Amino acid sequence: xxxxxxxxxxxxxxxxxxxxxxxxxxxxxxxxxxxxxxxxxxxxxxxxxxxxxxxxxxxxxxxxxxxxxxxxxxxxxxxxxxxxxxxxxxxxxxxxxxxxxxxxxxxxxxxxxxxxxxxxxxxxxxxxxxxxxxxxxxxxxxxxxxxxxxxxxxxxxxxxxxxxxxxxxxxxxxxxxxxxxxxxxxxxxxxxxxxxxxxxxxxxxxxxx
Amino acid sequence: xxxxxxxxxxxxxxxxxxxxxxxxxxxxxxxxxxxxxxxxxxxxxxxxxxxxxxxxxxxxxxxxxxxxxxxxxxxxxxxxxxxxxxxxxxxxxxxxxxxxxxxxxxxxxxxxxxxxxxxxxxxxxxxxxxxxxxxxxxxxxxxxxxxxxxxxxxxxxxxxxxxxxxxxxxxxxxxxxxxxxxxxxxxxxxxxxxxxxxxxxxxxxxxxx
Numbered sequence: 001x002x003x004x005x006x007x008x009x010x011x012x013x014x015x016x017x018x019x020x021x022x023x024x025x026x027x028x029x030x031x032x033x034x035x036x037x038x039x040x041x042x043x044x045x046x047x048x049x050x051x052x053x054x055x056x057x058x059x060x061x062x063x064x065x066x067x068x069x070x071x072x073x074x075x076x077x078x079x080x081x082x083x084x085x086x087x088x089x090x091x092x093x094x095x096x097x098x099x100x101x102x103x104x105x106x107x108x109x110x111x112x113x114x115x116x117x118x119x120x121x122x123x124x125x126x127x128x129x130x131x132x133x134x135x136x137x138x139x140x141x142x143x144x145x146x147x148x149x150x151x152x153x154x155x156x157x158x159x160x161x162x163x164x165x166x167x168x169x170x171x172x173x174x175x176x177x178x179x180x181x182x183x184x185x186x187x188x189x190x191x192x193x194x195x196x197x198x199x200x201x202x203x204x205x206x207x208x209x
Numbered sequence: 210x211x212x213x214x215x216x217x218x219x220x221x222x223x224x225x226x227x228x229x230x231x232x233x234x235x236x237x238x239x240x241x242x243x244x245x246x247x248x249x250x251x252x253x254x255x256x257x258x259x260x261x262x263x264x265x266x267x268x269x270x271x272x273x274x275x276x277x278x279x280x281x282x283x284x285x286x287x288x289x290x291x292x293x294x295x296x297x298x299x300x301x302x303x304x305x306x307x308x309x310x311x312x313x314x315x316x317x318x319x320x321x322x323x324x325x326x327x328x329x330x331x332x333x334x335x336x337x338x339x340x341x342x343x344x345x346x347x348x349x350x351x352x353x354x355x356x357x358x359x360x361x362x363x364x365x366x367x368x369x370x371x372x373x374x375x376x377x378x379x380x381x382x383x384x385x386x387x388x389x390x391x392x393x394x395x396x397x398x399x400x401x402x403x404x405x406x407x408x409x410x411x412x413x414x415x416x417x418x
Contacts, residue, residue, distance in 0.1 A: 002411070004411075009399070030407065030409050048352055051356040052352055052356055052358065053356050053357050054358075067399075067401070069278050069401075120357050120358055123356060134407060136407055138406075138407075138408050138409055138410055139409060139410075139411060141410050141411075143257055143261055143412065147260040147261055147262050147332060148262050149261065149262070149263075149410060188406060189404075189406065189407055190276075190403055190404075190405060191403065191404040191406075191407045192276065192278075192401070192402070192404075193401070193402065194399050194400065194401040195398075195399075195400040195401075195402075196399060197347075197397060197400075198239065198343060198347075198398060198400045199347050200345050200347055200348060201347055201348075201350050201352070201358060202213075202348060202350075202411065203352065
């Protein structure tokens with residue numbers, strides 16, 4: 001199984017113009033099931049999604065400003081101290097560097113300035129974030145024969161849906177069911193998100209090292 | 210070099226709350242440069258981005274509705290026939306299936322209904338779309354030793370920037386310079402996009418088959 005994990009401040013899924021799913025700060029996980037995948041891949045992938053530390057040591061989902069296009073209509077700020085987008089925009093740090101470069105240079109990173117802690121310290125459960133899983137059969141596309149993607153390594157609909165649903169169920173059991181959302185398997189979706197950093201991590205359960 | 214290609218209807222990049230880049234329909238390409246990458250990887254990756262057929266045979270960027278959050282303030286509809294989001298929402302096709310499943314079942318896919326052509330037929334140049342490149346050092350993260358991402362396979366700042374800039378220059382030369390946009394290398398960015406499908410393709414120049 002493959003996954004693309006994106007650290008987001010918010011995300012939505014629409015089908016035929018209708019909102020079907022929404023999350024605040026957390027992970028959008030695009031999930032691709034390959035022809036050789038079995039149930040054995042579910043637990044390892046579940047662990048990668050839940051345990052990988054993508055946030056700073058002091059971050060909490062409730063302290064992260066959700067861009068307005070992902071905010072629920074009835075939502076009110078859960079915390080009066082949460083920074084607004086305007087506050088973030090006005091924060092100091094012009095030309096500050098992202099965590100990777102900053103760490104290499106021994107400098108304080110932008111996220112350290114904003115959140116006051118070291119990066120790569122908390123996973124999605126520790127920040128009490130949400131997870132939006134979206135099935136994405138194109139993750140196993142091969143581009144080696146010409147310019148048309150070849151999907152022969154992607155597992156077909158019904159069989160893939162079974163494994164996908166099991167992954168979702170396991171995520172809900174191991175974390176908090178209400179914080180694990182779903183797209184619409186096999187539908188034509190419009191997936192909107194704001195990647196924070198960006199931070200995008202590729203996971204492939206076939207690769208052990 | 211690694212890339213995550215996302216087929217989008219629109220995208221923006223903000224740094225410190227300020228808009229620094231914007232595209233309409235096209236590709237958001239997250240680019241990761243590894244410690245072993247050289248100039249030899251630039252041309253093959255450039256070809257994958259420009260030539261991979263992610264759209265239907267009749268699609269054109271000017272016919273694809275851009276979600277309002279990505280539309281330029283001064284932008285007016287370029288084509289009176291372009292479907293609005295409301296029109297798309299009202300279009301027939303409840304519960305229609307996405308291209309992969311539909312093709313397997315011999316059914317007409319949602320995108321065929323909307324665009325009247327077969328999927329995986331046009332590349333970004335053929336639809337006259339835009340490309341937004343965003344440097345993403347986390348694409349080479351390894352998750353094999355515990356839960357903290359290990360970035361030792363990611364090339365460091367200055368050296369990576371050189372290769373990244375060369376890739377961008379080559380894309381601009383081989384396509385149309387004004388249609389190839391950039392994020393802000395090494396900065397803390399907020400990258401917003403709407404993935405259309407979704408369609409997400411993983412490219413790794415190390416993998417030849």
